[in-house]
Amino acid sequence: VVSINLICDRLHGEGKRVTPQRRLIYQTLINKANHPKAEDVYEEVRAIIPDISLATVYKALSDLVDMGELLEIKYQGEQSRFDPMVTPHSHLICTGCGSIKNVTQSLLIPEPDFSEKGEFNIKKSEIIYWGLCVACQS
Amino acid sequence: VVSINLICDRLHGEGKRVTPQRRLIYQTLINKANHPKAEDVYEEVRAIIPDISLATVYKALSDLVDMGELLEIKYQGEQSRFDPMVTPHSHLICTGCGSIKNVTQSLLIPEPDFSEKGEFNIKKSEIIYWGLCVACQS
DNA sequence: TTCGCTGCAAAGGGTTTGCATATTG
DNA sequence: CAATATGCAAACCCTTTGCAGCGAA
Numbered sequence: 518v519v520s521i522n523l524i525c526d527r528l529h530g531e532g533k534r535v536t537p538q539r540r541l542i543y544q545t546l547i548n549k550a551n552h553p554k555a556e557d558v559y560e561e562v563r564a565i566i567p568d569i570s571l572a573t574v575y576k577a578l579s580d581l582v583d584m585g586e587l588l589e590i591k592y593q594g595e596q597s598r599f600d601p602m603v604t605p606h607s608h609l610i611c612t613g614c615g616s617i618k619n620v621t622q623s624l625l626i627p628e629p630d631f632s633e634k635g636e637f638n639i640k641k642s643e644i645i646y647w648g649l650c651v652a653c654q655s
Numbered sequence: 656v657v658s659i660n661l662i663c664d665r666l667h668g669e670g671k672r673v674t675p676q677r678r679l680i681y682q683t684l685i686n687k688a689n690h691p692k693a694e695d696v697y698e699e700v701r702a703i704i705p706d707i708s709l710a711t712v713y714k715a716l717s718d719l720v721d722m723g724e725l726l727e728i729k730y731q732g733e734q735s736r737f738d739p740m741v742t743p744h745s746h747l748i749c750t751g752c753g754s755i756k757n758v759t760q761s762l763l764i765p766e767p768d769f770s771e772k773g774e775f776n777i778k779k780s781e782i783i784y785w786g787l788c789v790a791c792q793s
Numbered sequence: 794t795t796c797g798c799t800g801c802a803a804a805g806g807g808t809t810t811g812c813a814t815a816t817t818g
Numbered sequence: 819c820a821a822t823a824t825g826c827a828a829a830c831c832c833t834t835t836g837c838a839g840c841g842a843a
Binding site: 529534535536554555556571572575576579595596597 | 831832833834835841842843
Binding site: 589591592593594597607609611612618620621622624625626627628629630632633634635636637638639640641642643644645646647648649650651654 | 727731735749759781782
């Protein structure tokens with residue numbers, strides 16, 4: 518998710534429709550680096566469209582994920598978190614508060630030897646760093 | 656989870672009790688590299704103790720995880736998978752069938768610069784390789 | 794006018810919990 | 819005997835689904 522107009526064009530191209538609800542949801546995600554939950558997006562959007570339903574938010578997010586415009590993160594098995602940055606990157610996850618931070622620096626990720634991966638065909642890889650954020654270190 | 660006797664000793668040490676159900680569950684996990692779900696463990700154990708309940712399996716697994724003897728994997732946000740290998744290692748995850756393979760080869764995992772991680776205190780890191788296993792490549 | 798989207802409420806599915814009973818140590 | 823574990827069923831929680839009506843194109 519980078520630009521509203523770009524997203525809306527892509528939606529049209531796939532026979533989807535641009536409603537005020539969806540436009541607002543997509544707007545909300547632009548440049549958001551705090552990896553919100555569906556509920557977080559819902560709360561934020563509800564401040565402007567009070568009657569919007571959580572199901573609508575889920576469906577809008579799901580469409581974005583299907584289009585490859587949004588990343589769904591579910592490492593901890595808790596609620597899904599969403600990340601508008603879809604270029605390859607890694608994550609710092611705080612085991613204290615569950616906050617997630619992007620690592621935009623490009624890192625060289627080693628690949629396992631053939632003896633380990635066999636014929637497994639690796640499509641993408643990522644690193645997850647578990648630890649404590651500043652706030653949780655006290 | 657490496658040895659039944661070791662596990663049982665540790666259980667005693669924590670004031671826990673060793674029941675036939677738990678002994679069997681722990682036995683089942685030894686050297687298991689296929690990352691079973693709770694349901695898988697349940698089915699396997701039920702062949703020997705038909706009246707065991709799924710809740711009992713969940714509780715036994717949960718205790719092992721708390722003791723650090725078992726790893727709970729929930730990357731995909733689907734059912735939890737369990738891994739008796741608790742030493743640091745990475746995973747090959749097949750996006751086709753959901754199978755998980757361990758990478759035991761020790762890999763040097765790069766750490767992000769200070770400018771990226773800031774004061775975040777990294778406790779452990781792991782690499783996830785997403786791709787297709789041999790069976791799913793056809 | 795068509796067909797996707799909305800909001801509501803109900804259903805789903807994995808996991809957890811409450812409780813009476815059984816068992817361990 | 820005291821305290822934990824068991825089994826059952828119900829509760830939980832996040833997410834998805836069904837559906838009648840609405841609204842975008």
